[in-house]
Amino acid sequence: MEFLDYLAVFLGCPYLSDLKRCGITRQQADALRALPIQMFEEKSYLEAAQYLTMEKPSTDDMTAVKETVIEALAQKGPVGSVGLNWKAQ
Numbered sequence: 001m002e003f004l005d006y007l008a009v010f011l012g013c014p015y016l017s018d019l020k021r022c023g024i025t026r027q028q029a030d031a032l033r034a035l036p037i038q039m040f041e042e043k044s045y046l047e048a049a050q051y052l053t054m055e056k057p058s059t060d061d062m063t064a065v066k067e068t069v070i071e072a073l074a075q076k077g078p079v080g081s082v083g084l085n086w087k088a089q
Contacts, residue, residue, distance in 0.1 A: 003044040003069070004051060007032075011073075019052065023076030032070050037062050045069070 004016060010032070011022050024032070045065045049057045052072040057065045 001040075003040040003048040003066075006040070007048065007069070007073075019073075021076065022073065024070070024073040029070050029074055032066070035066075037066065 008016050013022050045062050049065045049068045
């Protein structure tokens, strides 16, 4: 399973494209941070980061790339929050 596929299942998105509109809660972010970095291949983290940010990651540190993915999802706010960004609170 690729990281993007894992994220879609983890966040309950029926389609991969829904990830671009799906936000996460603080608890979900913490759960993603707790995943072992070895759980997915480097390529998988890089693809997820590029898909969600529309930019190629500028680092080869997969922990930082995974954090980029988490931050991209966190900027959208939790599902049903109407854009409320918990990161800013």
